[in-house]
Amino acid sequence: MSSKRSALLASVCLVPVFLAGTAEAQDGPKPRSGMAARRAAPVHAPTGGMIESIDIKGNDRIETSTVLSYMVVQPGDPFNQDQLDRSLKTLYATGLFKDVTLHRAGNVLQVRLVENPIVNRIVFEGNHAAKDEDLRKVISLRPRAVFSTQITAADRQKILGVYAEKARYAATVTPQIIRLSHNRVDVVFQINEAQQTLIKKISFVGNHAFSEARLAQVVSSKETAWYRFFASSDEYNPERIRYDAELLRRFYLRNGFVDFQVRNQTGELSPDRKSFYVTFTMEEGARYRLGRMNIRSSLKHVSAASLRKYIELFAHQWYDGSAVQHNATDMEEILQAHGHPFAMVRPEIARNPEKRIVDLLFDVSEGPRVYVERIDINGNTITQDKVIRRQLPMAEGDPYTPADRKYAKAILQDLGFFSSVSLDQSPGSAPDRVNVSANVVEKPTGEFSLGGGYSTDVGILGNIGLKQHNLLGSGVDAGISGTMAYYQRQADISVSDPYFLNRNLVAGVDIFAIENNYQTYQNYSEGRYGISLRMGYAYNNHLSQSWSYTLTDRNVDNAYSDASWYVLDQTGWSLLSQLSTTLTYDTRDNRMQPHSGYVVRLGGDFAGLGGNEKYVRGKVDVAYYIPLDDLMGNHDWTVALTGGAGELANWGGGRSDIIDNFYLGGNTLRGFLDGGAGPRTMGIPAYTYNGVTYPMHSQEDFIGGRFLYTASATVNFPMPLGADMGIRGRYFVDAGGLDGLRVKNRYTSLNDMPRYTPVYGDTLTPRVSTGVGFSWKSPFGLINIDLGIPVLKQKHDRTQLLRFGFGQQF
Secondary structure (H helix, E strand, C coil): CCHHHHHHCCCCCEEECCCCCCCCCCCCCCCCHHHHHHHHCCCCCCCCCECCEEEEECCCCCCHHHHHHHCCCCCCCECCHHHHHHHHHHHHHCCCEEEEEEEEECCEEEEEEEECCEEEEEEEECCCCCCHHHHHHHCCCCCCCECCHHHHHHHHHHHHHHHHHCCCCCCEEEEEEEEECCCEEEEEEEEECCCCCEEEEEEEECCCCCCHHHHHHHCCCCCCCHHHCCCCCCECCHHHHHHHHHHHHHHHHHCCCCCCEEEEEEEEECCCCCEEEEEEEEECCCCCEEEEEEEEECCCCCCHHHHHHHCCCCCCCECCHHHHHHHHHHHHHHHHHCCCCCEEEEEEEEEECCCCEEEEEEEEEECCCCEEEEEEEECCCCCCHHHHHCCCCCCCCCECCHHHHHHHHHHHHHCCCEEEEEEEEEECCCCCEEEEEEEEEECCCEEEEEEEEEECCCEEEEEEEEEEEEECCCCEEEEEEEEEECCEEEEEEEEEECCHHHCCCEEEEEEEEEEEECCCCCCCEEEEEEEEEEEEEECCCCEEEEEEEEEEEEEEECCCCCCCHHHHCCCEEEEEEEEEEEEEEECCCCCCCCCCEEEEEEEEEEECCCCCCCEEEEEEEEEEEEECHHHHCCCCCEEEEEEEEEEEEECCCCCCCHHHCECECECCECCECCCCECCEECCECCEEECCEEECCECCCEECCECEEEEEEEEEEEECCCCHHHCEEEEEEEEEEEEECCCCCCCCCCHHHCCCCCCEECCEEEEEEEEEEEEEEEECCEEEEEEEEEEEECCCCCCECCEEEEEEEEC
C-alpha cells in the first residue's frame, strides 16, 4: 500500500463512489436506489391550507436563512404540489445536499436535509505518465469545496481525456472516497494508466497515382516500430490524423491533382484496446498541367505586361498549388515594396477536364486602404516596449497590410523572448484606420547549460555556460561560458546589443581566453587572450555587413625538442591587432538548415594597427542550395554546392607566424586530417655538420600556406527509417588545394645547414575526397559522423577516414 493511502486510512474506511471503467465506460455513477427514488418522485403532501412555518433540520454548515432563500415556497404560501416539487428540485440543484425530503405536519412544512460532505483533500494514485499538478488543472473538485458524485464522475472523464491525449486509451480511473469525521471526505482517484495505444496500421483507400509506401512518407502519423522508441509519431492522436488529411491534400495539390479530396479519415480501436487502425479514404481525381498564364492588373501605372517577368512558373509543368500561391505572394510583396503598399494578387484557375489543363490568371488589384492609427503592446512584463516596437515593420501612420501582420508576428517570434505572439486589430476612429495590438507572453530567457561530448579535433570535452538573452528586458544578449577539453581550454564573456544607439546596428564585445595543447596538427602549445569589439548592420533583408577589431595577446611554447625549425621559430610572444570586415548577401530560406537560396560572403582582415603582426588576408565563400522536391517528391532532399578561396599577403616586415596561415583538412576537406593537406615539414635524421652533431628531427609539422581554395558538393537525403528519429544522411565530394610557404625564415636548401628542413606538399594540385555521413539529433545531443575516403592526394598528405563528434546540453 502506498504511503499516500496509508495516511488516508488512519481511522477511516474506504468506500467506492461508483464503478469506473475505461474510456468507453459509463458516463457517471449508478444512482443508489433510495436517493434516486426520492429525487425522482414528487413531494406527496396534502394540498390546501397555508404554510404557517417551515421547519428545517439537518443543516450543520449551511444557515437556515440560506436554505429558505433556495426554496420556492415561503411561510404564508399555500401548500401547492407544483411549488413544493420545484422547491425540492431547487435544493438538489444547489449541489449542497446529499438528500432532501419534504413533509407536511399540520400547517408546518418539515424540511429534512443530509448535507454533502466537504472535500478534505484530493489524491491521485498510480499516475506516472501524468503529474499530479497536471491532473489537478483539469478537474473541478477542490479541497474545502462541497463533494458531489456528479462532479466526481465528470472529473473522472476529464482525467481519462488527459490519458487519451497521451495515447493511453485503455486507461481506467476509479474514484473512491474516504469518509472522515465532521462530514469530510478524502477523494482518491485510483489510476491504471495501461500501455500506450499505438498505431498498428495506416491504410489508404482510393490511391492510384502514389503507393501506400509513398503516402506513408507524407503523413506525420507512423506505424509503430521498434526503432521509434524516441518518437511520438506512432501514438494515436485525432488532431494529428486531421492534420495528416490536410498534408495529403497539400501533397496531391502540389502534384497536379486539383480535384483531390479526403472523403474520410478514421481511427478504429482494436478489440483489445492496445492499438489503432487508421484509414484514409480519398478521391484523387485527374492530374492537371498548367496551360495559359495571364495577368490582369487594375493598379494604376502598373501594366500586366510589366508584371509578366515576375511569373516564376512555366507552361506544361504539373500544376502545383503551393508554387502558385508562393508566386502570388512574391509578386504581391514586390509591388508593396515598390510604392504600392495595398497591392493584392489573387490567383484564379480555370479547369479544362477534357485536356486536363489548368489556365492560371493572376488578378492584381488594390486592396482596401488601411493605415495604422495606434500600436498597443500587451503582456510584456519584462521586455521593454521599445524592444518590441523597433522590431515591427510598421509604425503609427504607416499603411497596414496582411504582409505586415505576417512578418510582424514572425519577427517577434524570432526574438526568442516570448512563448506566444499574436497580432490583433480593431477598428480605429475612421473606416480607413486600424488599431494594432501586439500580444505577447513572456518566457524565461536565461539559460544555464552544462554538457559534454567528444570531437575529433579536441577530444573529450565538457562545457558550462550562463546566458541571458534579454538582459533586464533591454534585448541585450550577455553570457559567460567555458569549455574544458583534452586538447583545449576556453573561456568567453560576451555582450551584444542588437539595436545599438536605437539604430539598425548590432554591437558587441567579447573577452576570451583560449589554450590549445598539442592538437592534431600542432607540435606546440598556444595561448590566446584578448578582446574583440564587434559591429554589424543590414542594408536590406539580404545584404549585411559586419566589422570587428581584435586585440590578442598570444604565446607559443612547449614546442617539442625534435620539432622542425619552423615550429621552433614560432616560440615566444606576439601581439595581434586586427581589423576585419565581412559583407554577406544571403537569400537562404533557413539559416540553420538551408533548403534553397544562396549566400555569398566577402571577408577581409588587416593586421598591423599596432602589434607585431602585419598582413592582409582576403576570403570569399559561396554556397548555393538546390531543392530536389520536384525530382524526388520529398522536401528532405537538397543539393548544397559550396566553394571558397583565400589569400594572405605580408606587408611591413611582420613576424610571419604560421599560426595565422590557412590550413586545409578536417571540416574543410573531409577524409584528410586537420591541416593534413598542404605544406608540411618532414623529420630528418641526426647528422654532423662542421664537427657538430645535430639531433634527429622526427616530428612532422603542418605549417599552412598563403593561398587556399575549397569546393564541395553535398547531397542531403532522408535516411530509411530515420525521419522519426531525427537522422539525416549526406553524400559528399570535397576538393581543395593549399600552397605558398609563409614562414619567418626558409631552411629548404642544403646551404641552410645546419637548419636544413625539407618542405613537402607546397602545391595547388587538388586533393579530392568523397564519402558519406549522417547527423542525428539524439537525446544525448547532436551526433555527426563523416566517413571520407581520399581519391586524389599527395605523397605525404595525412588522411583521416572517420570524423566523429557529439555534444549535449541540459
